[in-house]
Amino acid sequence: MESMAGKQRLRVTFSKGPRLKYISHLDLALTWERALRRAGVPLAYSQGHNPQAKLQLASGLPLGYIGCAEVMDVILTEPLSPVQLAACLQPVLPQGLSVIGIEEVPLKSPSLQSALRQAVYRVRLETWLTAHDLERRIRDLLAVDRLEGQRIRKQRAENFDLRPLVHDLWLEGADQGQAVLGMRLSAGQRGHARPEAVLAALDVPAAGAHVERSQLLFEFDSH
Amino acid sequence: MQIDEQVLDRILPGVQKPGRYTGGEFNSVVKDWDTTEVKVALAFPDVYDLGMSNLGLAILYDILNKEARVLAERVFVPWPDMEAAMRKAGLPLYSLETRHALGDFDLIGISLPYEQLYSNVLTLLDLGGLPLWSAARDERYPLVMAGGSAVFNPEPMADYFDFFVVGEGEQVILEIVEAFREVRSADRETQLRRMARIPGVYVPRFYAPAYFQDGMLASFEPLVEEAKKHIVKRITPMMPPPVTRFVVPFVDVVFNRASIEIQRGCTRGCRFCQAGMIFRPVRERSMEEIMETVDAITRETGYEEIGLLSLSSTDYTKIAPLVKALSEKYSNCNLSLSLPSSRVESVTVDLVDMLAHGRKTGFTFAPEAATDRMRDVINKSIPTEELLEVAEAVYSRGWRLVKLYFMIGQPTETDEDVQAIAQLARQVLAVGRRHHGRRAQVRVGVSTFVPKPHTPFQWAALDDLEAIRRKQAILRNELRGARGVILNWNEPEESLLEASLGRGDRRVGRAIFNAWKKGCKFDAWHEHFQPDLWRQAFEEAGLDQGWYAHRARLADEVFPWDHIDAGIQKRWLLMDWYAAQQGETKIDCREHCFNCGILTAFKGLRALTPPEAWECPPIRNPRWRELAEQGKVIGLTPGMRKLMAEARYNP
Numbered sequence: 001m002e003s004m005a006g007k008q009r010l011r012v013t014f015s016k017g018p019r020l021k022y023i024s025h026l027d028l029a030l031t032w033e034r035a036l037r038r039a040g041v042p043l044a045y046s047q048g049h050n051p052q053a054k055l056q057l058a059s060g061l062p063l064g065y066i067g068c069a070e071v072m073d074v075i076l077t078e079p080l081s082p083v084q085l086a087a088c089l090q091p092v093l094p095q096g097l098s099v100i101g102i103e104e105v106p107l108k109s110p111s112l113q114s115a116l117r118q119a120v121y122r123v124r125l126e127t128w129l130t131a132h133d134l135e136r137r138i139r140d141l142l143a144v145d146r147l148e149g150q151r152i153r154k155q156r157a158e159n160f161d162l163r164p165l166v167h168d169l170w171l172e173g174a175d176q177g178q179a180v181l182g183m184r185l186s187a188g189q190r191g192h193a194r195p196e197a198v199l200a201a202l203d204v205p206a207a208g209a210h211v212e213r214s215q216l217l218f219e220f221d222s223h
Numbered sequence: 224m225q226i227d228e229q230v231l232d233r234i235l236p237g238v239q240k241p242g243r244y245t246g247g248e249f250n251s252v253v254k255d256w257d258t259t260e261v262k263v264a265l266a267f268p269d270v271y272d273l274g275m276s277n278l279g280l281a282i283l284y285d286i287l288n289k290e291a292r293v294l295a296e297r298v299f300v301p302w303p304d305m306e307a308a309m310r311k312a313g314l315p316l317y318s319l320e321t322r323h324a325l326g327d328f329d330l331i332g333i334s335l336p337y338e339q340l341y342s343n344v345l346t347l348l349d350l351g352g353l354p355l356w357s358a359a360r361d362e363r364y365p366l367v368m369a370g371g372s373a374v375f376n377p378e379p380m381a382d383y384f385d386f387f388v389v390g391e392g393e394q395v396i397l398e399i400v401e402a403f404r405e406v407r408s409a410d411r412e413t414q415l416r417r418m419a420r421i422p423g424v425y426v427p428r429f430y431a432p433a434y435f436q437d438g439m440l441a442s443f444e445p446l447v448e449e450a451k452k453h454i455v456k457r458i459t460p461m462m463p464p465p466v467t468r469f470v471v472p473f474v475d476v477v478f479n480r481a482s483i484e485i486q487r488g489c490t491r492g493c494r495f496c497q498a499g500m501i502f503r504p505v506r507e508r509s510m511e512e513i514m515e516t517v518d519a520i521t522r523e524t525g526y527e528e529i530g531l532l533s534l535s536s537t538d539y540t541k542i543a544p545l546v547k548a549l550s551e552k553y554s555n556c557n558l559s560l561s562l563p564s565s566r567v568e569s570v571t572v573d574l575v576d577m578l579a580h581g582r583k584t585g586f587t588f589a590p591e592a593a594t595d596r597m598r599d600v601i602n603k604s605i606p607t608e609e610l611l612e613v614a615e616a617v618y619s620r621g622w623r624l625v626k627l628y629f630m631i632g633q634p635t636e637t638d639e640d641v642q643a644i645a646q647l648a649r650q651v652l653a654v655g656r657r658h659h660g661r662r663a664q665v666r667v668g669v670s671t672f673v674p675k676p677h678t679p680f681q682w683a684a685l686d687d688l689e690a691i692r693r694k695q696a697i698l699r700n701e702l703r704g705a706r707g708v709i710l711n712w713n714e715p716e717e718s719l720l721e722a723s724l725g726r727g728d729r730r731v732g733r734a735i736f737n738a739w740k741k742g743c744k745f746d747a748w749h750e751h752f753q754p755d756l757w758r759q760a761f762e763e764a765g766l767d768q769g770w771y772a773h774r775a776r777l778a779d780e781v782f783p784w785d786h787i788d789a790g791i792q793k794r795w796l797l798m799d800w801y802a803a804q805q806g807e808t809k810i811d812c813r814e815h816c817f818n819c820g821i822l823t824a825f826k827g828l829r830a831l832t833p834p835e836a837w838e839c840p841p842i843r844n845p846r847w848r849e850l851a852e853q854g855k856v857i858g859l860t861p862g863m864r865k866l867m868a869e870a871r872y873n874p
Contacts, residue, residue: 019245019247020247020473022235022241022242022244022245023242023473023474024242024474026475027242027473027474027475028473030475031471031473033525033527034249034471034524034525034526034527035249035525036525037521037525037526037527038249038522038523038524038525040522045557049582049583050582051557053557063236063241064235064236092249092525093249094247094248094249094471094473095247096247208233
């Protein structure tokens, strides 16, 4: 089965638009697999009775979020140029999924999941707090050393320190009952925070918030 | 009314699997609402996950959307959490493609494959903002029609639908669209009279049932000139072109795969089986077309699994060459092909093995009965020795699990017949043990026989609930301590509902309304089924569920579905019912025609169809050729005529 072995790794940056925001991480992976099959690209599969497509999404996007620049690695059994892959994919993608960029990376480079460090979010929320109020809350939050956050793990609520996971937090604007916040939070295996936790710490309601993940930052980006 | 996305955004984060309600799937067809002349909603009265697995709906969606002036959009019943959220927000049921309310469409086609969906039809109409009763809807509302297997007894739902389409929908659906264009601005009466003129269309309001004092049906009379005494089902003389551009769901659904029908109908003549009777005659798709279709489906959908559908796949004439060709062509493509509905034959094992590519999860058979006597009664004769040989072949090739389906409660059944099921399961397990030791498994699914209209067993009674429970207890006792045998059965009350709706008459419609009012919904889902409410619903309608379910019918009784003509003569069914009770069997009717009536009903079509396209013998009478060629045969569109001419003269 030499021919089925991975020969090339292509890194695809894509957006997951509003039409797809209720599609879960697992369902998105299958959607990509089927799109790649429609495109007729030589997708590599694992060996065994239940072969899995060799396709890795960097990070699951929670239900309801929009992804502006999500990242995925695809392993192919025959070499294909990034331009060719983009051309094959273009006609077979469902609405809401679009390719932003493709680059070739070494077959043996570390997995996206292990290299992911941070994510940048843009959060639009409904609030009548003034820009001044919001600015003050953001300053206060960034000023503390420790910040009690709560998350659910294994069906149990547990407390954790949110502060080291918040790298940056800023107000983009506030007007007419709406405000837009920006935040850069830890993401990935070494620590992960969700924008909702930050909203809770700011004491603004998360209901009705529109969250966009605008960028994923990897270890290799810092080199 | 188009549903506002922002309103949906407030609701969807709070419901389970919101991806069911957003549409936008690959291959879904979104046409311009304002400039498309005829708008059809295709609805399935269950949740998205089930509806998306329905091939009938996919076929009609494909046919309608290929027409430039028609748009077809999908509608499913929301899961109760979403229904509650929609009612709270004042949102009507909407289509997935353009999010238009159900009431905005011209025609609503609802698929009715089985009776447990009836209560959901009411939810669908009500949530769509339509009055439930056909009589309460005038021309301002869409025309609501139904099709599917359950329509072969339309009476329980007769008061809710404007019309029913009996039989195969591929041709008639476009005739309905054309008729609608003629009468779209007419009043409802005129519209329905026009529809009644279409062969295969049944408009219930133009018929009046009369009952004897004891409750039995006395007569069933047409009231207007357009209403025919008998509504003959529609069929396509040859297998219609296959669907290749399946809508590919984002969320996981029940059968997350594409399907291709390799054959329609079945020649085996099992007496309990409604599909085996109502889908006659048997037609096959050519092997070449199947190969091309599998190829097209993979290109157009990217599905990793394709089901080769039929009622009895190993009866497909060229099954061995087909499976060989497919497994050779796709062995390296990570495409899995499944062959459901296989018969208990050793050749089957070879074929399934060829397709399995090492994925051996479980091997399924449906012997239905475990004694030779019982098998003769139901006309499904598979000797026990043969079954054990096949089990041997299955286990020896690496499968560790064999699934066996049986039925209890069939006519003339004794306790010995029931005990034999347990013995057979143990025998099969013993075979498995020899190959896999303690890891061998047998899963035994035991359902309860429910008599179905248009079958030889339509005169039979449903066992009473106590008898069913007792027989199930026999099985549990007999299999106690048999490690490796897993027994599954269904609740007797589920069979009672199926039986009382399935052979119900027009009066049962009131019980369905009562049940829905009391909160019955998703009756096919075990966790939602509420048998007590259904019992009360029948009682409050002045009806006895048992009278419909447990009563053996009289030989000369007028059935509520007698005006629906499936092409099989009632007299023939009755003779077969008598034969069953004598234990007389009939061989596969490809070997010998028993003259069930299908050739009489469709002799014109048969005369025009290439002999090899049907498994029935050809019609030799030249007069029928002649009539058919003059176009005096119902249900032959110009396209189909062309297709047939090509098939006949360029084989």
